[in-house]
Amino acid sequence: MTTVFIAGSISISKLDQLVKERIQKIVDGHLDVVVGDADGADASIQRCLAELRAASVTVYCSGDRPRNNIGDWPIKNIYPKAAPGSRAFYTAKDVEMSRASDYGLMIWDCKSTGTLSNVIELITQQKKSVVFVNKRHEFVTVSDVNSLEMLVSFMSDHARLKADEKIRLSSKISLLAQSTFLMDDDKSRKSAMTPDAALDKGHNNQAANMKLRIALIQAIEAHVKAQGWTQAEAARMLGVTQPRMSDLIRHKTSVFGLESLVNMVEAAGLHIEVRVAA
Known part of the structure; x- marks a missing residue:
């Protein structure tokens, strides 16, 4: 069974209708979904999945309890060695979701380094991501370094500088x-x-x-x-x-x-x- 890793920027609290339609196709296709437990896009994605009565969903969280599990789905607990609350602590679950999935559906605000890290992790595993560029209201398929460079061209100079500082x-x-x-x-x-x-x-x-x-x-x-x-x-x-x-x-x-x-x-x-x- 194909598994889709759905994630997005924490700044995005409302999903575009095009994203909702894409998620509905995933649910209608009876694909498995892995999703995180963060506020922002994760919570919005969970809410959409719950409204669609999606059953094949697993919520990944770092530590014992998820911050959000709107559909009361099965939980996959990840126990990182990094300090609780640190960036490494929370991103550990994202790495595991990328490994468990066949491809990614990402909702990106043109600056989030977490979403970019997910896309890069999937590329290193030779998996593609379909990225919804929120401010342009369009999907971009990213599967290699050339399409990644095209994606990051949507970033402002300030956002690119911050991404270099945060994730190199x-x-x-x-x-x-x-x-x-x-x-x-x-x-x-x-x-x-x-x-x-x-x-x-x-x-x-x-x-x-x-x-x-x-x-x-x-x-x-x-x-x-x-x-x-x-x-x-x-x-x-x-x-x-x-x-x-x-x-x-x-x-x-x-x-x-x-x-x-x-x-x-x-x-x-x-x-x-x-x-x-x-």
Whole structure:
């Protein structure tokens, strides 16, 4: 059964009629829905689902009790290691919803970094989002870095600056662009390759990915040492568990994905610059 992750900006308390119609199609199609428990768009989405008598809905919340569960649907509790009330604490459930879903329906106010983070997370999992741009009253399909760049072009200069400060938006787009470059290059060469050559190319891409993860781990480790943090302090500051921090210090690259490392870099207040050489 297809599962849809529906979410939106906390500033949006009233859903556009076009969004309501899209949600009705999802309900009429008997698709499963995962939704968050926040005020704003989450609560409005829940209200719409309840009015449509949607049954296949799961409400995700960080911690024990959801802030909103208008339809009294089943609850999926997520227990992050991050400090309660922190950004990392609440976004943990969004990551889990993106993993549980097949695609996303997002309602965006052209500035919310939470909604953008959901779209980016879905892209990294090779899943698309249908984003309703609230102020333009239109849907935009986002499935890759090019469509993401088109989406963020709707942001004001001030909103883009804030997004860079909050979630390092430009750095994330650069990383996605590099990943896309490697995959596109791989696809363009595979048809002319022998099976052995294609296998070698796959190993090279894995090596490039590993090299990037090692560089991020080394940068985080150097920052932790420069700050004089203990492992417990570093774990708290970076929003991870102490065992995971220990894994990083021991350079256990296999347990870290690029997204989690980028999040740690952001939490550390570091900046990422990506250069692609010919």
